[in-house]
Amino acid sequence: METYKIYILTSAVLFVIGIGGVFMARHFIKKIIATVIMGGGVFLCFVSFAERDALTFADPVPHAMVITGIVVAVASAAFALALARRIYQLTGEQSFPIDK
Amino acid sequence: METTSILPLLILGSSFIPGTLILLLREDQSSQRTFLNIFGAVAKVSLIALVFAGYMRGEDYTFVFSLAPGLNFTLRVDLLGLFFATLSAVLWLITTLYAIGYLEGGRHRRRFFAFFSYCITASTGIALSGDVVTFFIFYEFLTLSTYPLVVHLGTDKAVNAGRTYLWYTIGGGTILFLGVVGLSVIAGPIHFGQTEIIASLISENATQLAILFFLMLAGLAVKAAIFPLHSWLPISMVAPAPVSALLHAVAVVKAGAFGIIRLVYDVYGIETAGYMNLLTPLAVFAAFTIIYGSVRALFQDDFKRRLAFSTVSQLSYIALGVAITGVLSSTGAIVHLVHQGIMKITMFFAAGIVAETYGFYKISEMNGIGRRMPLTMGAFAIAVFGMIGLPPVAGFISKWYLGLGAIETGSYWVVLVLLGSSALNAAYFLPIIYRAWFCEPVQELVPRRRSGRLETQALMLIPVVVTGLLSLAAGVFAAVAGSPLSIAREIAERLYLL
């Protein structure tokens, strides 16, 4: 098996773990971490493609995209954490109410 | 087809624009409102007269606006449309006067008159529609603009009646929508009168066309109040009298009947419809509705409900006349559009006057009222004689032609239905006359409203007298050129000559 395929498989596993976490975890922080794991999977996938065709140098486009993607993902996660913290301050809740 | 005139659009505008302006007025600007109302009504009648004269000279009035390929907004003037438009416009003018008197001092008059104008816009739009799609647009517009009038009083009863009304009419509209889209897919855009299009398709698409016919018929039958889709009409009688008079005797219910006429005569064509055996179910349902409505009317004590069931019954005369083919029965059906309209509006006017002046809503309360209100109840009596079918009142002419048409085509059972219905009409209307004129009042009759020495306000009295005389005149002068009968005959003859 070529090296990049291992990375892609790993990224798929991470992605699935992330999706599962977002839907199944109850605690806010767990859900947010799950999205970060998803993001990790996606970025790994991108970077592995850059490695694939590397004969002399790596493809720069995926790197550019991953950097942009990481910035976006960090911002989203920070925003989500801020919301979770605010909810905790106001109500003491750390997860969504069940009945909704 | 090219646009040749914007006059049809102006006819619509003559009620739509005043309606919109009325909405923009303040509630207390009643003189401006009255001016707009009368101005719009007079403008509409004059415009229609202008178009009528032009049409008789052979001019073509068509307005086309293309919305999308195959989806046109077409207004086109033809004799049948003009006939219906004239009816709506003239009765609108009369009813507007009546409504101004009736609602004096009432609440929400701005809303009332605005939507009243929209209703008439929709009604004349239905009359002047040049194709099925345009007809459907106005048909639904009519449903919507009537709703605020049905719930006008805002009581729980009125609001619930509005709900029933909507379930029926929206349901009917949805079915009609399905039929109209299906028809436009199979046959392309069809202008009224292009019956050859359907005729050329029956060999290939007979089943689909039959299904679509019954879908559209069911959609139209809701407004035409054909059994078993009639229940909304008696319930809607909670609306104020002018609404019941104009909309539930003329504009709304006639839109359904007029639609059935258009569907059979101008879309499918009599020959095609007859060839495909589409008309027999219509005849059966219509005949049943005639008897059923009359029987139900017998047992109503509420004045307006009795009138409403009578409307259910009378409307099916039109459907029945359409369903039995032949020049004579077609003439009868078309002329009944007008005759039933002027007679029934007279009755509703009278009912409204009695309710407003003495506060009587039930027939059992009306003993001796005829002597207090000779003009009102006199006009009412003329209408009753017409409904029963006594010569020389208008109703006689319709029944006579329907009967002759039935004999001509050998449908003798229809004659029996007509006779039975006349007997029932007599049975439920004559007791009202008897009570009003020949019974002694139970208690002292104290009018709540009075205007000088007249029996009620002039604005309400004049309309009822005028429509009463019109019902008489339409019968007496039936043979004169320009009478409803002569026009209906011409429409029918053109249909069969083609």
Added chain:
Amino acid sequence: MINLPTSSLPAILVGLPILVATLSLFFRSRGKAVVGLLGSLLTAGLALIAFVEVAQLGSVIHILGGWEPPLGILLRMDPLAVVFIGMTALVGVFISLFAWWYFRAQESTNGKFSLFWPLWLFLWAGLNGLFLSNDLFNLFVTIEVIGICAVALAVLSGKTDSLFAGLRYLLAAITGSMAYLFGVALIYGSTGTLDLGLLGQILEPGKTTTFALLVITFGLMVKMAGFPFHFWLPPAHSSALAPVSALLSALVVKGAFYILLRLWAEVFGISLTYAGGQLIGLAGAVAVIWGSWQAFMQTNLKLIIAHSSVAQLGYLLMIFPLLILAPGVVAGSADWLSPAWTAGVYQVMAHAFAKASFFLSAGIIIMAQGHDHKGSLRDLASRMPMTTMAIGIAGVSLIGLPPSGGFFAKWMLLKGVFLSGQLWWAPVILTGSFLTAGYVFMLLRLAFAPARDQEPFRPVPHSLQVVALLLALGSFLIVFPAENLIQFLESSETFGSGIESIMEGGAYGNN
């Protein structure tokens, strides 16, 4: 692509709102509103100019900074894009005017809402960018900008329930965009390009492409609240401030739909199958019935409207099965494609106008009554006739009664259904209309009913009511230019060649 006429307008359409939004951050609350409103008017004016330009020149492109693709970013403004930009501008400018008066009327109680303006302008820039983007990654960036601004706007009121709803919304949005990005990575890995036009030509069917299509569709379905991923929409839309609810439902969800449409039409034509189209259509059909029924069962006005959005978005999904051909159908004989496209575009526009108006009216009612239990509508017809009219007119368009934009969309959809012979969708369309009539007229019935008890009633400025009414009327007025608009759209590459590629894809998928 490169040899299309170039124009700087696409760049300005994205850049100007960003610039103004950044600028407004330097002002205090009052100044923010002034700058924000001016920025909205300016952006809307630009959109108008863009519309005229595309109408005259046809599609135009802009190459940012002179860096040509694949490294640089190419913005493409074609008729489909400019129609969406124009719709955003029209609805957006009305909502901006509403927001201006709405926040002014509430300033005494709360001044912190001024952040609405920069957020809304960033959102607007994101939307314009989304409509103009021509590569997969750029679409990701714009949809993220939109998503984050939308959530920030949704939680602007700071109330607890809106925070819960906002977090749910944000998590859904992140999940959706990560799934989308995963698909993008796979596509880039297998083809080495992100350009939509190029991808449409070189993308080859296979496991990777199919998987990429699946994750991208999943991601976008989550973003546009397509059934069964609609769970986040009702709480988020119903708990936001009135102008925000209007923005979210009228414009934001349409962004994801736009990408889905473009990608299915331009890129993935090759891997679509008839069954796939039927499946997404089924999701739409269930959404129509389920959403309408849920709306019917709600007791709060804003929840009714929000659930109605789920149903109305379902209609959008129902055009996909019509766009993909059944086995053995020849491309040239498929005369239902144009009605289906038209239905999609008109459903988007009609819903944007009608739903914006509906949410603004709800805001007016809350302002007057202090709550939005549906009982607060009692006697509305005499207290606020203009708002009653707005609700009635917008509702009529949602139901699809003539002569509204909603009617036009449903007419075209039904026509497409009949022409394609996929008759099983017809009952869904009609049942949806009937259920919609159920909840719209339930509201109107209440509006005409007598008030039960005298609740305190605060008068609402007329200007707010006028804006809501104008938006409602807009959902009718869009019908009048229909013929020209359809012609304009059919000159578009997506509208025209997209149909071609879908047809090829459908043919391939059934081999």
